Amino acid sequence: MNNKKLLLASLLLTTSSVFALPQCPQPEFMEQRFSAPNFETGQYKNGLNRLITWLPNYHMIHDEVVAVGKPITITAKFDYGGVVHKDLEFETVKFYIRSQSDTQWQYLTSATTNSDGKATLSLSAMSAGQYRIYAGVLADGTGTEGYLTVVEPNTEAVLFDIDGTLTESDAEQVGDYTEIDYADAKDEAYTLVRSYLDLGYQPIYLTARVYWYGKGTRRWLSWMGLPPGYLRTSLSNEISLFKAAKYKTEQINKLEANGIKIVRAYGNAKTDAEAFIKSGLSASQSFTIGREAGYYGTTAILNNSYSEHIATEVNNFPNANCQ
Structure with missing residues (x-):
C-alpha cells in the first residue's frame, strides 16, 4: 500500500472514531439472572472466620463506570451479620467476569481480603460494553455479583x-x-x-x-x-x-x-x-x-x-x- 492509501486509511479511521456514537445501554443484559459460577470450596485461611460465616452475608461489589482506555479497579466487600457486620478478614476470593457475548463466567484471578473485608480486582483497559463481575468466597462458597460499565466519551x-x-x-x-x-x-x-x-x-x-x-x-x-x-x-x-x-x-x-x-x-x-x-x-x-x-x-x-x-x-x- 502506497503512502497516499495509508494516509487515506488513517483519515477514515480517525473520522469514524470521531463521529462514532457511544453505545446505548442494554437493560436486558443487566436484568438477566445468571447462576453463580461453580467453584470448589477450600479451607479457611483464618480459622476465626468459622465463627461468623454461619450468619447471613451482606457481600457486595461496588459497581464501576470506567472510560474506554482507562485501567479498572473493582472492589468487593465481604461481611456477615445483620447487626454486627463482621468483616471477612484474610480469606481467598475468586473473581469471574461475564460480557454481553459470553455464555458462561470466565475465571479471572484470586485475591485475599484485607482487615476491612475488602478484595480488589485490577483489569487493564477494556472495550466499551457492559460486564458482570462475580466474587466468590473460597471458604464457604458464598458470593456476590456487581456491574462494570465501560463507556465511550459523552x-x-x-x-x-x-x-x-x-x-x-x-x-x-x-x-x-x-x-x-x-x-x-x-x-x-x-x-x-x-x-x-x-x-x-x-x-x-x-x-x-x-x-x-x-x-x-x-x-x-x-x-x-x-x-x-x-x-x-x-x-x-x-x-x-x-x-x-x-x-x-x-x-x-x-x-x-x-x-x-x-x-x-x-x-x-x-x-x-x-x-x-x-x-x-x-x-x-x-x-x-x-x-x-x-x-x-x-x-x-x-x-x-x-x-x-x-x-x-x-x-x-x-x-x-x-x-
Missing part, C-alpha cells in the same frame, strides 16, 4: 437517588434491608425510569445507603422490574449520615470524568439538591420531589408524583445520542 445518563425519590419515603429502606417487605414505590417511579431507558439513556442509581444495603437494594430494583446496575452506595455510616452531599458531589464528578454525561438527575433531599448543583448540573437538569422539592434552586416536582412530570417533561424528551 455517554448520556440519567441519575436517580433511591430513598424518597424512587421509594415512597427514606424510612422504607429498612424493609429492603431486613427482607421483611419491599419498599413502596413513589407514584409513577417505574414509568419515570423506564421512559429514560426506552430513550437510550444509561441509568445511574446513586444512593447514600450504606454498602450493606446494596443486596436489598438490588433485590428491590429487580422486584420493580428495573435494571439493577449501575448502583453506587456509600462506604460508611458516617458518610451516609453526615457527608452525603459531599459524597454524591464527588461521585457525580467521578462519573463525568469517566465519560458519563449526566443530562438529568432526580432526588428528594437537601443533600441531593446540593450535590446536583455543586457538581455543575443546571437547575433545569436537577429535579427534586417531596418536602424539599425546589431546594437549592432545583426544579420542583409537585404533588409527590411523577405523573404530570412524565407527561410534560419526559414524554417529549429527545432520544439519547447513542447507537
